[in-house]
Structure formats: structure tokens, C-alpha cells
Amino acid sequence: MQLVTPGIGLIFWMTITFSIVLFLLSKFAWKPILNSIKEREDSINNALSAADDARKAMDALKSDNQKLLNEARAERDRMLKEASEMKDQIIAKATKDAKDVGDKLITSAKEAIEKEKLNALNELKTQVAVLSVDMAEKILRKKMEDRSQQESFVNDNLKSITLN
Amino acid sequence: MFSNKYKITKYLIPAFLVVLYVTYAGLKLANAQHEVHTDSAAINASSEIVATAHGEASHEGATEEHKTEKVDAGKLIMEHIADAYDWHIATIGHTHVSIPLPVIIKDNNGLHVFLSNKFHHGHEAYEGYELKEGKLVNLAGAEFLDLSITKNVFAMFVAVIVLLIIMLSIAGSYKSNALRAPKGIQSFVEPLIIFIRDEVAKPSIGKQYNRFMPFLLTIFFFIFINNMFGLIPIFPGGANVTGNIAVTMVLAAFTFVITLINGNKNYWAHIFMPPGVPGWLLPLMIPIEIIGVLNKPIVLTIRLFANITAGHIIILGFFSLIFIFAEMNTGLGFGVSAFSVAFTTFMSFLELLVAFLQAYVFTLLSAIYFGSAVEEHHHEEHH
Numbered sequence: 301m302q303l304v305t306p307g308i309g310l311i312f313w314m315t316i317t318f319s320i321v322l323f324l325l326s327k328f329a330w331k332p333i334l335n336s337i338k339e340r341e342d343s344i345n346n347a348l349s350a351a352d353d354a355r356k357a358m359d360a361l362k363s364d365n366q367k368l369l370n371e372a373r374a375e376r377d378r379m380l381k382e383a384s385e386m387k388d389q390i391i392a393k394a395t396k397d398a399k400d401v402g403d404k405l406i407t408s409a410k411e412a413i414e415k416e417k418l419n420a421l422n423e424l425k426t427q428v429a430v431l432s433v434d435m436a437e438k439i440l441r442k443k444m445e446d447r448s449q450q451e452s453f454v455n456d457n458l459k460s461i462t463l464n
Numbered sequence: 465m466f467s468n469k470y471k472i473t474k475y476l477i478p479a480f481l482v483v484l485y486v487t488y489a490g491l492k493l494a495n496a497q498h499e500v501h502t503d504s505a506a507i508n509a510s511s512e513i514v515a516t517a518h519g520e521a522s523h524e525g526a527t528e529e530h531k532t533e534k535v536d537a538g539k540l541i542m543e544h545i546a547d548a549y550d551w552h553i554a555t556i557g558h559t560h561v562s563i564p565l566p567v568i569i570k571d572n573n574g575l576h577v578f579l580s581n582k583f584h585h586g587h588e589a590y591e592g593y594e595l596k597e598g599k600l601v602n603l604a605g606a607e608f609l610d611l612s613i614t615k616n617v618f619a620m621f622v623a624v625i626v627l628l629i630i631m632l633s634i635a636g637s638y639k640s641n642a643l644r645a646p647k648g649i650q651s652f653v654e655p656l657i658i659f660i661r662d663e664v665a666k667p668s669i670g671k672q673y674n675r676f677m678p679f680l681l682t683i684f685f686f687i688f689i690n691n692m693f694g695l696i697p698i699f700p701g702g703a704n705v706t707g708n709i710a711v712t713m714v715l716a717a718f719t720f721v722i723t724l725i726n727g728n729k730n731y732w733a734h735i736f737m738p739p740g741v742p743g744w745l746l747p748l749m750i751p752i753e754i755i756g757v758l759n760k761p762i763v764l765t766i767r768l769f770a771n772i773t774a775g776h777i778i779i780l781g782f783f784s785l786i787f788i789f790a791e792m793n794t795g796l797g798f799g800v801s802a803f804s805v806a807f808t809t810f811m812s813f814l815e816l817l818v819a820f821l822q823a824y825v826f827t828l829l830s831a832i833y834f835g836s837a838v839e840e841h842h843h844e845e846h847h
Contacts, residue, residue, distance in 0.1 A: 302542075302546055302599070303542070303545065303546060303709070303773070304709050304769075305709070306708075306709045306710035306713050307547055307610070307614070307708075307710050308609065308610060308611075309568075309609075309610045309611045309612050309614060309617070310547060310614060310616055310617060310708060310710035310711065311710045311713065311714055312611055313611070313613070313617040313620070314617075314620065314710060314711050314714040314715075315714050317617075317620060317621065317624055318682075318686065318714060318715070318718065321624050321627065321628065321682060321686060322678070322679065322682045322718075324628060324632075325627075325628070325631055325678065325681070325682050325685075326678035326679075326682065328632055328635055329628075329631035329632055329634065329635040330631075330677060330678040330681050330682070331678070332635045332638055332639060333631075333634060333635050333638050333657060334657070334661070334674075334677055334678075336638035336639070336642060336643075337638075337654065337657065337658065337661075339642070339643065340642075340643050340644075343643050
């Protein structure tokens with residue numbers, strides 16, 4: 301029976317002690333501890349979400365980089381293609397130009413040659429005429445040494461000229 | 465599977481053999497002395513039967529002193545789990561080694577404050593008072609108020625001081641070690657705090673859990689540390705603080721008062737106007753509801769008291785077995801001691817669990833009561 305009869309002294313001391321403990325612990329232990337735990341949890345959560353955000357940003361950055369890289373690569377390819385096309389064009393054009401110039405040169409050379417040939421021929425003709433005249437003069441001189449012959453000739457010629 | 469079984473038997477068989485051997489040796493010894501006690505009643509833990517049995521078998525040379533040394537298991541256990549005015553540590557021969565505790569008595573003649581060793585272990589009276597079987601009595605039979613620092617009060621003070629030192633130092637390390645991972649004893653206490661917050665307070669109370677956290681944490685750690693101190697067999701542990709009905713009653717009273725103070729409109733409406741109950745039933749329902757409310761602290765009081773006291777009784781019971789058997793003959797005592805130590809070890813582990821479990825249950829039930837007091841119902845349409 302003594303076991304289930306609460307002692308008044310123990311109730312008294314227990315009430316006082318427990319009140320003091322409750323007060324002291326609430327004020328000086330639980331409040332700072334609970335606040336610290338809450339703060340730490342918040343800071344951990346923040347840090348985690350920040351890390352998550354950073355990771356996302358990094359992923360975005362990475363994909364951006366990839367895009368840029370792809371673009372750059374495409375640009376390079378395009379430029380290379382253009383350059384090669386341009387090269388072909390230039391070569392083709394140069395070849396054509398050279399051909400044209402050559403053709404022109406050849407043509408003008410041919411023309412010049414033709415001209416020179418004509419000149420030479422004309423000169424040759426003049427020369428031949430002069431020489432022929434000279435020869436004819438000489439021959440005539442030789443042939444017209446005597447008077448009779450001169451007269452017969454002139455007569456012949458006169459006969460051939462019809463005066464109308 | 466097989467190897468496991470083999471392992472257990474490897475230890476069990478030698479242990480069994482040792483017990484058998486010691487018992488056999490004891491019996492041999494007893495036969496040699498021709499003093500075999502065959503009285504089966506002696507096995508009974510009840511002390512008086514042991515004492516009378518011994519009395520019947522008493523030999524001529526048994527002196528008065530010898531009789532008082534007889535093992536009285538019931539008395540021993542009750543003495544241990546009950547309160548006391550001094551802290552008995554050991555008895556060596558006829559010398560009691562104990563720490564005297566202050567006796568504080570308020571009566572018509574004023575306040576009496578003196579140390580309990582003035583009583584000389586109940587052999588002498590002092591200032592009109594004496595100890596009779598561990599109880600303080602006024603020789604004149606007058607009324608008095610006993611506010612002594614008894615064994616339980618003292619043990620509680622020790623536990624409370626340890627609790628305060630631990631918690632205040634942890635609070636300090638939370639400040640100095642802010643936003644860092646917990647260190648040292650902080651790492652042991654923090655999971656418990658978070659457990660109380662997340663598994664007890666939040667689900668039981670709801671949104672307003674923050675208001676009740678300091679109280680819940682205080683009762684949890686108060687009960688836990690007192691339970692643990694109760695399991696330490698030597699000074700300053702071993703007192704049966706949380707197994708004392710006065711202590712559990714005060715704890716339950718705190719929970720009860722806090723519940724009543726925080727009871728909102730819905731809480732009281734549920735008691736005095738239970739929703740959905742026809743008017744003619746109210747004279748029946750209201751007393752039932754009130755009994756239900758009063759029941760809660762009583763249940764809290766008795767659960768903690770009974771659990772912790774039972775644990776102490778079982779452990780002490782096993783130890784008493786050693787001395788009861790040793791009284792029959794020394795060898796048997798040794799034999800039983802192996803068995804007793806094994807069971808006490810097992811029980812101690814169980815009690816470690818109980819120490820935590822009862823602190824948890826008390827806290828959980830308090831939280832549930834608070835939860836019912838602050839719960840917001842939305843039954844208006846039913847009224």
C-alpha cells in the first residue's frame with residue numbers, strides 16, 4: 301500500500317524541481333537548440349536547392365555551350381564550303397580569263413601577222429613593179445637604140461590607139 | 465543457419481554444465497553437513513514463509529542476530545523500490561554504509577531540519593520523531609508535514625543536475641557550432657529531439673506543435689534520464705524515481721494542467737456538448753466525457769509507475785533468488801547465481817528498452833492529449 305500512496309514531500313519537491321527544470325530547459329536549452337536545428341535545416345535546404353539551381357544553370361550553360369559549339373562548327377563548315385566554292389570559281393574565272401587573253405593575243409598576233417604579210421606583199425608588189433619598170437626601161441633602151449625601130453614602135457602604138 | 469545454431473549450443477552446453485556442476489557440488493556439500501532443507505516452501509519468494517520455515521528448522525545455536533539476517537526477499541524488494549530517508553549503499557557485517565539525507569518536518573512546533581543519521585537507522589528517536597520500518601512517525605501522534613529530501617528526491621536532484629548540465633552544454637555547442645553538423649553528445653541528443661519533434665509532436669498536435677515542444681522535450685528527457693539512472697545499480701543511481709507514484713503523478717498533472725489550459729472551444733464543446741448526441745443522452749454523456757478527461761492523467765501516472773517498478777522488482781527478484789537458495793545451502797546459491805545473472809543481464813537490456821519506451825510513450829500520449837486540446841474541428845454544420 302505504501303507503494304501506491306504518493307508521499308507529500310516527494311510531490312512537493314517534484315513539482316518545484318520539475319517546474320524549475322521545465323523553465324530552465326525551455327528558456328536556455330530547448331529554445332536555442334530548436335532554433336539552431338531549424339536554422340541548420342533551413343540552411344541545408346537552401347544550400348541544397350542552391351546547389352540544385354547551380355546544377356541546372358550549369359546544365360543550361362553546357363547546352364548553350366554545345367549549341368554555340370555546334371553553331372561555330374556549322375559556321376566553319378559553311379565558311380570552308382564557301383571558300384572552296386570561291387576557290388573553284390576563282391580558278392575557273394582565272395582559267396577563262398587567261399584563255400580569253402591568250403585568244404585575244406593570238407587573234408591580234410594573227411591580225412598583225414596578216415597586216416605585215418599584206419604590207420610585205422604590197423612592198424613586194426611595188427618593188428616588183430619598180431624592178432619591172434627598170435627592166436622594161438633597160439630593155440626598151442636596148443631595143444630603141446636605132447632610129448628605125450623607134451619609129452616603127454611609135455607607129456605601132458599610134459595605130460593601136462584609137463582616137464575617138 | 466546450421467552454423468548459427470551450432471554457435472549457440474557451443475556456449476549453452478558449457479554454461480549448463482557449469483550450473484549442473486555447481487549445483488551438484490553444493491548438494492554434496494550440503495549432504496556432508498547433514499543440513500538438507502527439504503522444505504519446498506522455502507523456494508517461495510515470500511519472506512515470511514522463508515522465515516517461519518527456518519524458524520521450524522531452527523537449530524539450537526541460532527541466535528537472535530542470526531535470525532535478523534535471514535533473507536526477506538519481499539521486504540528487501542519493497543525497501544529498495546520504496547522511498548527512504550537515507551541512501552543505503554552497502555551493509556558490511558553489521559555496519560550500514562549509507563549517506564544520511566536531510567529530514568525536513570513542519571509541524572505545530574515549527575520547522576525541524578536535521579540529517580537522518582540522527583535516527584541511527586531507526587534505532588533512536590529524535591526531536592519527537594522516529595523511523596518505524598522506514599516510515600517517519602510522530603511519537604505524540606500529532607499531524608506533521610514531511611518535506612524531507614528523501615532518497616528519491618535526492619536521486620531526482622542528481623538526475624536533474626546531470627540533465628541540466630548536458631542540455632545547457634549542448635545548447636552552448638549549438639551556439640558555438642551553429643549551422644555545422646552536431647558533435648559529441650550533441651549527436652546523441654539531436655536525433656532524439658528531432659524524433660520527438662517529427663514523430664511525436666508534429667503528427668499528434670499538428671500546426672501548433674511548436675508551442676508544446678519545450679514541455680514534451682523536458683518530460684521525455686526527464687523521464688528518460690531518471691529511468692536510466694534507476695538502472696545503474698550503484699550510487700547515485702538505483703533509486704526508483706520514475707517508479708514512484710508521486711513522481712509520475714506530478715508529471716501527469718503537468719500534462720493534465722497544460723492540456724486544460726490549452727483546451728480550445730472545440731475541446732470543451734466536445735466534453736459538454738458532444739456533437740451528434742441527442743439532448744436526453746447528455747446527462748449520461750457529460751459525466752462519461754469528464755471521466756474520460758480525468759482518466760488520462762491517471763493512466764499516465766499508473767503506466768509509467770507500474771512499468772518502471774515492475775522492472776525493478778523483476779531484477780531484484782532474480783537477485784533475491786540467489787540469497788534465498790543460498791540460505792538453503794551455499795552451493796545452491798552459487799548455482800542459482802549463474803542463472804540469475806544471466807536473466808538479470810537479459811532483463812537489464814529489456815529495461816534499457818523500457819526506459820526509452822516509457823519516456824516515449826509518456827511523451828507521445830501527452831502530445832496526443834495536447835493535440836486533442838488544440839484540434840480545430842469543422843463540425844459546425846452538424847450542430
